[in-house]
Amino acid sequence: MVINTNIGAGRTSRLLAESTSKLNGALQRLASGSKIVEPQDDAAGLAVATKFNAAISRNDAVQNNLSSALSYSQTQDGFLQKVSKALDRMSELMTLSSDATKSTNDKTNYLTEFTDLKNYVSDIGEKDFNGVSLFNGTSLGVTMDSDANKWSLNASALNGTDLASILASGFVVTSTLATMTTAIENVSTHRAKIGANIQRLQLTNEQVGILNENLSASVSRISDVDVATESTRFAKYNILVQSGTAMLAQANLLPQNALRLLS
Missing domain, CATH: 1.20.1330.10 (f41 fragment of flagellin, N-terminal domain)
Structure with a gap:
């Protein structure tokens, strides 16, 4: 049991950040109606769609x-x-x-x-x-x-x-x-x-x-988003963000157990 480094909280924070990013992505896709909100979402698909739109x-x-x-x-x-x-x-x-x-x-x-x-x-x-x-x-x-x-x-x-x-x-x-x-x-x-x-x-x-x-x-x-599929993803990541937030709070409490050993 250590005080300076909280490995559990660090990992939980990273997973929470990933879930939050994916939740934001799902929100943007549902709001825009497009699967490709940013180029990194589907670089090849964006190139093809751009060419087709020009045609x-x-x-x-x-x-x-x-x-x-x-x-x-x-x-x-x-x-x-x-x-x-x-x-x-x-x-x-x-x-x-x-x-x-x-x-x-x-x-x-x-x-x-x-x-x-x-x-x-x-x-x-x-x-x-x-x-x-x-x-x-x-x-x-x-x-x-x-x-x-x-x-x-x-x-x-x-x-x-x-x-x-x-x-x-x-x-x-x-x-x-x-x-x-x-x-x-x-x-x-x-x-x-x-x-x-x-x-x-x-x-x-x-x-x-x-x-x-x-x-x-x-x-x-x-390009067009599948609302049913994206809604399912949104619900999934929304739950993960909520659970991740709760678990991060718990992970931050773990170092306090060391104080009990000192008391």
Whole structure:
């Protein structure tokens, strides 16, 4: 029995400090909802989770780009739908004007409507989306994934040869009716291409969304705390801290037994 050194109290103090540290760690994990509060909790897991979170952020940006490209293509199709309708009516007016029973006044009225529609189609050819031309045939690079791989999305070339001929021509049935038919076919072809673009953009957007879901699930498995498991640990270390505190108090009383031998 010694007085200067209390081995039991020292060991009990060390064990109490360990239990207190683990109790604080459990408290922090439950409060934050994360298993990795500090880097030393899971250094490798933290590195992987950080990389995945960065990929998720990039994919979010990719989805924003895809949504903008989708809106761009849908705007193109909306305008071309109106162009197709206008060309159909212009073709109809040409046919009506070729009727020999129509008076000069009737044909003048047809010409007025035809000219208005021609100007309408011409104006659409100059439309843009957020300052980017819709119909000048320019190739636009659309980012398709988080590795910055791009796909070329072409602005539909509305002012093609046949359509330009229609816009430049007068109201002459014999010289423009066949060309009008070709122009209508050209617009239909452009709409088909735009429809394919829209389909690809939608599928790619869904694909990136699925990738983000899987990345988020992986981050959750690495980082998110299991409340049931952590609550069990908290209860365990809470009891150990309380019992350790009580035992340390008892250990500190042991040297007093030496006084009894001296009395």
